[in-house]
Amino acid sequence: MRSLILGTSLLALGLSSTLAADKTVYLAAYGGSTETLFKEVIIPKWEAKTGAKVVYVSGNSTDTLAKLRAQKGAQEIDIAFIDDGPMTQAIQFGFCDTVKEETYADLYDNARMKDNKAVGIGIVATGLAYNARMFKEKGWEAPTSWNDLADPKFKGKIAIPPITNGYGLHALIVSAQLNGGGEDNIEPGFKAFEDKIDRNVLVYEPSSGKMSELFQNGEIAMSVWGSGRLKSLADQGFPGEFAYPKEGAVNLLIAACPVVGSDVPELAQDFLKFMTTPEMQSYFAIQKGWGPVNRNVTLTSEQIGALPVGPDRVDKLINIDYTLVNPARGEWTKQWTRRIER
Incomplete structure (x- = not known):
């Protein structure tokens, strides 16, 4: 079957005793x-x-998960690279094997997913990205809390992704957590958006x-966004900064x-380990903005x-329980469309 995708393989460049030169890994x-x-960079080195x-x-993650479901029982993919939410589904569906303990x-401990069925390759923090120049011109202090999304001075100056996007989903869940709810009780999050946050959202x-x-x-002053996204924008010269609430x-x-x-399980395991080495991790951090x-x-x-980067930031990150989120996400999206993005 794979011959339809790849006609020939490259000659060996440095075969180890356990890894065969004529093998192909589908990533x-x-x-x-x-x-x-x-x-x-990464693939040529490996x-x-x-x-x-x-x-x-x-x-994207949704595409890859769909491929795994379509190929169930006759997988062509050897390694699946997916965001943690959809990856939780992939694990639940039984698509992921156990990552070697070594x-x-x-x-970091939070690089482990449930039952060691997946390993983190990079960390992105969802927090508050803001225009530091605009904040200075307005005389505003840098944001320090998720509650700043509801500050009246930001009326019409905030952008937040919808909850079909991971950053927007995180904003909803954190809003629920700060108001007595959480993944298992999302209603306080919806109420916070309806009553406090939505009025500020452009x-x-x-x-x-x-x-x-x-x-x-200059249309917005602040957004709920990822640390990597903000880094990419700042690298282009934009005076953006990222706040960890x-x-x-x-x-x-x-x-x-x-x-x-x-059909190449040892090679798949070796590639996973290779991606987590300090050298490869540095490439991901510098070029992709992944912690x-x-x-x-x-x-x-x-x-x-x-x-x-470092325990001061990494150890304080909020981890989402996607075993609770994934089954409810469809209903949340319907509510979001009806109540927030109406």
Whole structure:
């Protein structure tokens, strides 16, 4: 079946005793700049190390999960690279094999997913991104709390993604938690949006490109966004900064799992371990803005910037229980459309 996807494999470049040169690993992961980084840096280095070949199957987390479901019982994918929410579903559906314990040796505890069925490759913090220049011009203090989303002075100056986007979903859950609810009682979150936050929101924007434009055009002062997204915008010269709310930023774990039924399980495990090495983690941090999951990564203060790096930030991140969220998300989306984005 795989011959339809790949006609030939590369010759071995440095075969180890346990990894065969004529083997091919199928990696399903994000497109865009992530695909570029993998194809230009990560994959060539691993292929040189093992002599094996990697075929990159591009798609977002939803796409990859759909492929796993469609190929159930005859998987072509060996490694699935998925955000933590959909990854929880992949684990529940039985698509993910157990990651070898040795892979976790130098990693933060929150790099483990349920039953070690997936490993974190990078950490993104969901918090408050803001236009530091606008804040200075207005004489505003930097945001310090999720409750700042309800501050009347930001009326019409905030953008939040809808809850079909992970950042928007996090905002809703945290709003519920701060008002006596949580993943198992989301109503306080909806009430907080209806009564306090919505009046300040200019637009519920799902597109990262459009969110960047809103900042650059001076239309918004603040958004609920990811640390990596803000870093990318700031790297272009925008005077943006990222605030970790005192209640905690939310952990968005970029994860990968070895797929059950892979015909190259040892290679899949080796590639997972390779992605968590300090060298590869540095590439993810510097080029993608993902906080390292490996404790031994060394970055300069300029490279760290707003990234979730070090125990002071990483250990304080809020972890979402997706075993409660995923079954309810469809109903939440209906409520969101009816009550918030009406």
